[in-house]
Amino acid sequence: MKKVPLTSLLLLIFTYVTFGWILYTWLWQTWAIVVVVILVMVLALASPVRSIDIFLVSPLNTDRAAFITIFIGSFAFVCLLAWWPVTVHFLVLLVASLLFRLDLQIAGFSQKQAFWTLAFFSLSSMGIGLAMNYFLLD
Secondary structure, three states, X not given: OOOOOHHHHHHHHHHHHHXXXXXXXXXXXXXXXXXXXXXXXXXXXXXXXXXXXXXXHXXXXXXXXXXXXXXXXXXXXXXXXXXXXXHHHHHHHHHHHHXXXXXXXXXXXXXXXHHHHHHHHHHHHHHHXXXXXXXXXX
């Protein structure tokens, strides 16, 4: 059994618990969207080469596709700036997940093991934050 890096794991858990605490005040419909976004982020971190090929190289094959990709990317950038507080939350989650993913890679975890480990700790920590807010404040 491989050893899980403890420092980055604790940072990941603390970050997601804090996010779960904040997420409790959002609408419940948002929770499902956040879970899907987190799973997509974890999947992209678990297999980065394939993700880069699918999302960046494939749309740039023709001029029309490149224009549409640049247009959508510009719109997404403006949305990220408009919703800056939400963007900061997800950037912090991304950085903590990326650090833990790098430590898992150094520890010798495969892509599949890294995905399941990241998904488990991310979603369970977020759930703990939601539960803590529910039971401690309600």
